Amino acid sequence: MPRYELALILKTMQRPETAAALRRTVETLMERGAVVRNLENLGEKLLPYKISKHNQKHVTGAYFLLDFYSPPNIIIGLLDHLHRDVDVVRPTVLKKDEPGSAVGGSCCGP
Amino acid sequence: MFQVTCGRSVQAARLLSPRCAVLVEAVRGRKSRTDPVAKSKVGRIKVPPPVDPEEMVALNERYSEYQLIMRALRLEFKEEVLRRKYEEEIGSLAAEKAVQEEEEHRILMAWNNQENQRLLQIRVLRIQKEQEEAERKQLEAAVQREQEQQEHIKEKEREILQLQEDAKNFITLENLDQRIEEALDNPKNYNFAIDKQGRVVKQTVQQ
Numbered sequence: 380m381p382r383y384e385l386a387l388i389l390k391t392m393q394r395p396e397t398a399a400a401l402r403r404t405v406e407t408l409m410e411r412g413a414v415v416r417n418l419e420n421l422g423e424k425l426l427p428y429k430i431s432k433h434n435q436k437h438v439t440g441a442y443f444l445l446d447f448y449s450p451p452n453i454i455i456g457l458l459d460h461l462h463r464d465v466d467v468v469r470p471t472v473l474k475k476d477e478p479g480s481a482v483g484g485s486c487c488g489p
Numbered sequence: 490m491f492q493v494t495c496g497r498s499v500q501a502a503r504l505l506s507p508r509c510a511v512l513v514e515a516v517r518g519r520k521s522r523t524d525p526v527a528k529s530k531v532g533r534i535k536v537p538p539p540v541d542p543e544e545m546v547a548l549n550e551r552y553s554e555y556q557l558i559m560r561a562l563r564l565e566f567k568e569e570v571l572r573r574k575y576e577e578e579i580g581s582l583a584a585e586k587a588v589q590e591e592e593e594h595r596i597l598m599a600w601n602n603q604e605n606q607r608l609l610q611i612r613v614l615r616i617q618k619e620q621e622e623a624e625r626k627q628l629e630a631a632v633q634r635e636q637e638q639q640e641h642i643k644e645k646e647r648e649i650l651q652l653q654e655d656a657k658n659f660i661t662l663e664n665l666d667q668r669i670e671e672a673l674d675n676p677k678n679y680n681f682a683i684d685k686q687g688r689v690v691k692q693t694v695q696q
Contacts, residue, residue, distance in 0.1 A: 401669050407659065413659040418668055422676035443672070485578060 382416075382475040383454065385445040387461075388468040390437060391423060397441060400466040404445070405414075407460060413449035420444075433465050440468050446475060448480075 385408075385446075389400055405415055421442035430437045454472055461470035576582055660668050682690040 391678075396675065398669050401672075402665060403664055405669075406662075409662070416655070417658070418660060418672045420672040420676045422678065444677075 382446065382448055382477070384473045384475050385443075386471040386473065387443045387445060387449065388426070388440040388470075389443060390435075390466050390468055391439045391441060394468065396466070401443065404461070404462070404467075407421075407444075408447055408449070408457065411445045411449070411453040411457060413453070413457075415445065415447045418443065418445050432468050437468050460482055 381416055385404075387404065389397060392400070401418070405418070421444060423439055423441045426437060426440050430440070458470060458472060460466050678693065680693045682693060
């Protein structure tokens with residue numbers, strides 16, 4: 380199965396609400412047959428520009444990184460679902476490259 | 490318009506012994522057949538040059554002698570040519586030539602056969618070598634493929650083991666809450682700074 384990365388920007392909320400939103404997302408993923416590998420928090424940061432979503436203007440957002448394995452056919456449905464979620468400001472699914480060359484890997488970040 | 494007939498044309502015979510005194514002959518020049526004769530030429534009668542009888546007699550005698558001799562010579566030569574041709578094809582020369590040709594043919598055929606034999610030997614050797622070469626290559630290729638397959642299998646096995654190891658760290662429904670709490674407690678920062686000398690600074694201020 381190919382490996383994807385969900386770069387999720389959540390609304391700035393209190394901790395229990397954020398936790399609930401994350402839990403909801405992960406459960407949605409698992410329902411659709413994905414295998415979640417890791418969840419990382421990139422912190423609550425100032426958004427590069429003001430984003431309006433679900434009739435709200437956001438200035439800051441909580442960035443999360445979620446990598447998972449999934450079949451490609453569910454991605455569209457998943458994105459659709461995430462766009463409809465009120466707490467999600469911007470969902471982005473990217474493909475993860477298989478780690479092949481050592482040359483390419485050492486010149487980037489951590 | 491009126492062409493002077495030279496020796497080669499048919500009219501030459503008529504000139505030498507003319508039946509009628511005059512000969513009117515027209516050859517189409519500038520004018521077509523329907524054009525009238527020119528005013529200066531109306532009533533013109535062509536008169537052949539006058540003949541001297543003694544001269545004519547002498548000439549005729551000499552000509553007849555000359556032509557006789559020439560004809561004889563020509564016939565002699567023709568006969569010689571024919572005889573030579575005959576000799577060549579059917580006469581004495583022919584048999585000798587046939588024998589010679591036979592001999593030559595035999596020699597050439599023998600030489601040809603020898604050449605063929607020689608080349609056959611060479612060819613057989615070459616083909617044998619090539620076959621051996623091909624077999625060897627095939628074996629090598631087979632061995633190579635085997636090796637590659639083995640490598641491949643080992644690679645895949647390694648990957649599987651790696652993945653099995655990683656699988657222990659995946660998020661499941663049980664450790665979901667725990668992992669969420671963990672993630673929220675430890676924000677990770679991927680930013681870094683680098684200068685022209687290549688010094689990397691991983692510790693940056695998180696906003």
